[in-house]
Amino acid sequence: MVSVELITVGDELLIGQVIDTNSAWIGRELGRIGAQVDRIVSVHDTAADIGDAVGAALERADVVIMTGGLGPTKDDITKKTLADLFGMRLVRNPDVFEHVRRMTAERGLEFNELNQAQASVPEGCTVLPNRVGTAPGMMFSRPDGAGGREKLLFSLPGVPFEMKELVSEQVVPIVKRHFSLRSVVHRTMITFGLAESAMALAIAPWEEALPGWLHLAYLPNARGIRLRLSAYDVDETSATAEIEARFAALREYIAPYMLGYEPSSVESAVAALLRERGRTLAVAESCTGGSISARITALAGASEYYLGGVTSYSNEAKARLLGVSVPDIERFGAVSETVARQMAAGAMERFGADYAVSTTGVAGPGGGTPEKPVGTVWMAIAWRTEKGETKTSARLMRFSELREQNIERAATHALNMLRLHLLGMSAAFQQTGML
Amino acid sequence: MVSVELITVGDELLIGQVIDTNSAWIGRELGRIGAQVDRIVSVHDTAADIGDAVGAALERADVVIMTGGLGPTKDDITKKTLADLFGMRLVRNPDVFEHVRRMTAERGLEFNELNQAQASVPEGCTVLPNRVGTAPGMMFSRPDGAGGREKLLFSLPGVPFEMKELVSEQVVPIVKRHFSLRSVVHRTMITFGLAESAMALAIAPWEEALPGWLHLAYLPNARGIRLRLSAYDVDETSATAEIEARFAALREYIAPYMLGYEPSSVESAVAALLRERGRTLAVAESCTGGSISARITALAGASEYYLGGVTSYSNEAKARLLGVSVPDIERFGAVSETVARQMAAGAMERFGADYAVSTTGVAGPGGGTPEKPVGTVWMAIAWRTEKGETKTSARLMRFSELREQNIERAATHALNMLRLHLLGMSAAFQQTGML
Numbered sequence: 121m122v123s124v125e126l127i128t129v130g131d132e133l134l135i136g137q138v139i140d141t142n143s144a145w146i147g148r149e150l151g152r153i154g155a156q157v158d159r160i161v162s163v164h165d166t167a168a169d170i171g172d173a174v175g176a177a178l179e180r181a182d183v184v185i186m187t188g189g190l191g192p193t194k195d196d197i198t199k200k201t202l203a204d205l206f207g208m209r210l211v212r213n214p215d216v217f218e219h220v221r222r223m224t225a226e227r228g229l230e231f232n233e234l235n236q237a238q239a240s241v242p243e244g245c246t247v248l249p250n251r252v253g254t255a256p257g258m259m260f261s262r263p264d265g266a267g268g269r270e271k272l273l274f275s276l277p278g279v280p281f282e283m284k285e286l287v288s289e290q291v292v293p294i295v296k297r298h299f300s301l302r303s304v305v306h307r308t309m310i311t312f313g314l315a316e317s318a319m320a321l322a323i324a325p326w327e328e329a330l331p332g333w334l335h336l337a338y339l340p341n342a343r344g345i346r347l348r349l350s351a352y353d354v355d356e357t358s359a360t361a362e363i364e365a366r367f368a369a370l371r372e373y374i375a376p377y378m379l380g381y382e383p384s385s386v387e388s389a390v391a392a393l394l395r396e397r398g399r400t401l402a403v404a405e406s407c408t409g410g411s412i413s414a415r416i417t418a419l420a421g422a423s424e425y426y427l428g429g430v431t432s433y434s435n436e437a438k439a440r441l442l443g444v445s446v447p448d449i450e451r452f453g454a455v456s457e458t459v460a461r462q463m464a465a466g467a468m469e470r471f472g473a474d475y476a477v478s479t480t481g482v483a484g485p486g487g488g489t490p491e492k493p494v495g496t497v498w499m500a501i502a503w504r505t506e507k508g509e510t511k512t513s514a515r516l517m518r519f520s521e522l523r524e525q526n527i528e529r530a531a532t533h534a535l536n537m538l539r540l541h542l543l544g545m546s547a548a549f550q551q552t553g554m555l
Numbered sequence: 556m557v558s559v560e561l562i563t564v565g566d567e568l569l570i571g572q573v574i575d576t577n578s579a580w581i582g583r584e585l586g587r588i589g590a591q592v593d594r595i596v597s598v599h600d601t602a603a604d605i606g607d608a609v610g611a612a613l614e615r616a617d618v619v620i621m622t623g624g625l626g627p628t629k630d631d632i633t634k635k636t637l638a639d640l641f642g643m644r645l646v647r648n649p650d651v652f653e654h655v656r657r658m659t660a661e662r663g664l665e666f667n668e669l670n671q672a673q674a675s676v677p678e679g680c681t682v683l684p685n686r687v688g689t690a691p692g693m694m695f696s697r698p699d700g701a702g703g704r705e706k707l708l709f710s711l712p713g714v715p716f717e718m719k720e721l722v723s724e725q726v727v728p729i730v731k732r733h734f735s736l737r738s739v740v741h742r743t744m745i746t747f748g749l750a751e752s753a754m755a756l757a758i759a760p761w762e763e764a765l766p767g768w769l770h771l772a773y774l775p776n777a778r779g780i781r782l783r784l785s786a787y788d789v790d791e792t793s794a795t796a797e798i799e800a801r802f803a804a805l806r807e808y809i810a811p812y813m814l815g816y817e818p819s820s821v822e823s824a825v826a827a828l829l830r831e832r833g834r835t836l837a838v839a840e841s842c843t844g845g846s847i848s849a850r851i852t853a854l855a856g857a858s859e860y861y862l863g864g865v866t867s868y869s870n871e872a873k874a875r876l877l878g879v880s881v882p883d884i885e886r887f888g889a890v891s892e893t894v895a896r897q898m899a900a901g902a903m904e905r906f907g908a909d910y911a912v913s914t915t916g917v918a919g920p921g922g923g924t925p926e927k928p929v930g931t932v933w934m935a936i937a938w939r940t941e942k943g944e945t946k947t948s949a950r951l952m953r954f955s956e957l958r959e960q961n962i963e964r965a966a967t968h969a970l971n972m973l974r975l976h977l978l979g980m981s982a983a984f985q986q987t988g989m990l
Binding site: 160487 | 872
């Protein structure tokens with residue numbers, strides 16, 4: 121297995137000004153060709169830190185990919201540092217010089233000494249032309265790789281679109297030529313509705329029966345638990361077939377909770393069901409504040425099945441826009457089963473939709489009471505029978521003290537109620553545990 | 556300066572399935588108290604990789620913070636690995652056991668053996684109680700720090716909201732007590748409406764006049780440009796006063812674009828204005844799909860000024876729930892100035908609000924036409940005069956081809972229209988540049 125290490129250079133990463141998104145992208149791209157990223161290291165723009173990280177990475181890995189520190193300004197020192205590390209002097213590269221000259225001219229910029237300095241590269245490195253920027257990529261090689269193969273060190277700009285261009289056009293083809301790579305296969309099943317520990321116990325027999333070359337990972341977040349099966353250094357076709365078969369077998373254990381393969385989600389599962397049945401949806405939100413609607417409409421083509429929603433943050437709005445009974449609000453409170461059901465029925469009727477979902481609860485931090493503490497959420501769905509009568513189903517859940525979590529979980533569970541109803545699995549409400 | 560290193564554990568980071576956002580957040584939090592993150596390392600969930608990373612980090616740093624690998628499932632091995640590294644055996648912690656028992660009970664979950672195992676911690680580590688999750692944080696110490704001070708190793712869950720809770724409530728106070736930290740002051744002004752280059756030119760005289768000990772950073776994203784002033788090794792009170800004075804002077808150059816200090820945002824700026832004036836808001840969303848409402852209600856206490864909103868994704872909904880004229884929709888189209896104004900006026904009236912904001916546009920990828928390409932968005936605000944007449948103001952913007960960006964930018968610009976109106980700066984609509 122070809123081992124890759126990434127080194128990202130820049131103070132902005134360490135003080136948290138910038139999130140390192142380059143490394144994840146490179147990890148995915150190299151995984152596709154069967155090379156494995158085994159470590160990611162972020163360091164300051166200092167010669168000592170860069171030198172230390174490069175030396176250690178080249179000891180361990182077959183390929184090292186660095187990003188950042190190649191800009192024209194004083195604080196960018198990666199190129200100079202690599203030249204020193206490899207004992208090379210900086211010499212002007214005529215092709216890069218001409219490229220930068222043309223590029224600055226096209227952009228109406230002065231071709232100043234800083235731009236010109238970008239055309240100087242360590243003598244003896246391989247220049248990787250950068251079509252979309254002024255800083256060239258560079259490749260260095262060291263003869264001490266496994267089986268006499270050279271180890272490769274790539275230095276790329278940190279600007280994401282320049283980095284991506286160089287990885288796709290240069291690094292990936294070079295690595296594929298230089299090493300004999302087999303495949304890495306990852307397939308991820310999105311699940312929702314079972315807590316991680318309950319999931320692990322429920323699927324234990326399935327997990328224990330997995331072959332040793334298939335690695336299972338649990339990836340929990342507020343929108344579900346992702347189950348990833350990974351196979352390294354394998355034949356892609358047979359490995360993929362085996363993984364598909366294993367996930368198919370998983371339905372025997374947790375069918376109601378399986379949403380589909382990544383990038384699936386509760387909302388995209390609901391969208392697919394509504395689409396294939398030609399049905400429409402409306403929502404009525406109180407504690408989720410519009411986030412159910414926002415998640416649905418984040419999906420392209422939502423207008424095919426989504427008619428709209430009402431965020432009723434006041435009791436008056438619940439009454440006026442959704443037709444919720446004011447006496448019932450006074451009698452049961454805005455956070456109640458009755459109001460949740462009336463909100464869903466009202467949204468279905470007002471929007472002329474086939475289905476509706478509603479939420480009403482105490483998101484927090486304020487507004488909690490002994491009977492209805494922060495995290496208390498009533499949610500409901502509404503639909504019509506063949507005879508055209510309106511039916512509703514409601515559910516009470518208690519989440520955390522954290523507003524953001526309460527909103528995200530309530531929205532996800534409300535959408536999941538509808539998903540289970542559309543699948544005729546409403547019984548699973550009862551089994552459904554919390555995340 | 557106290558040196559900190561971060562170790563993030565998880566194959567999902569290395570294969571690019573998950574972007575490491577925890578490290579940037581921790582870097583910011585520690586920077587605020589004067590501790591500096593000098594390295595971030597991401598490794599596989601293997602005892603060898605974790606042990607190697609921990610050993611190397613403890614050689615270099617005063618504080619090591621690990622995240623990830625503390626879940627209840629087989630693939631999470633951080634706790635066991637640390638116990639082995641520190642030569643401690645795992646013993647049940649009664650407090651954690653009781654906490655997990657209570658937490659699972661509250662969530663209606665079985666208290667199974669996997670949850671119970673989460674209550675086992677390395678004997679001799681310091682348990683950091685996790686109020687919001689079942690995996691406790693842990694602190695280990697080593698006596699070989701500089702000046703006889705102990706070095707500290709923290710192991711935290713990787714789930715962001717649990718990690719944040721533990722860093723804020725436990726790690727930061729412990730580090731502040733344990734080390735004498737030099738004073739670092741960061742103050743960040745959020746701006747919106749000017750592109751980065753235009754911003755840099757507009758404030759050049761101000762920037763050049765900054766004293767050498769104040770460091771300026773530009774941090775652009777889709778919701779604005781953050782301007783951060785940092786001062787290291789200073790008297791906090793006087794440095795803060797100087798920074799406040801500098802930002803006050805900045806108003807002379809870009810007043811209409813300044814939203815306030817981090818963690819400010821367009822929505823929190825609008826919220827503050829409505830709160831202090833005792834006014835209320837409603838929204839009518841088409842292309843933004845509920846995301847304006849979701850952003851407003853993500854703020855605690857939104858119910859004080861936010862009455863609610865309608866997401867009218869169909870023409871019928873625009874007519875029935877917002878009173879938009881059907882003939883006007885047919886004549887001008889749903890994406891038009893007329894419809895945007897009627898949506899805002901309708902929302903203000905139906906919710907009985909003092910102000911309303913509306914959006915209608917083509918988010919894409921589908922739905923574009925030559926006259927109204929993807930990215931075309933009409934937005935409007937509505938308010939009442941003293942005499943009680945309804946007034947509206949509308950604005951046309953053209954964004955990108957990317958649905959997600961179009962939604963985020965349209966929502967931000969629409970909220971900013973209201974902010975500028977509330978400040979009597981509507982004229983700034985004209986100056987306002989695109990991001």
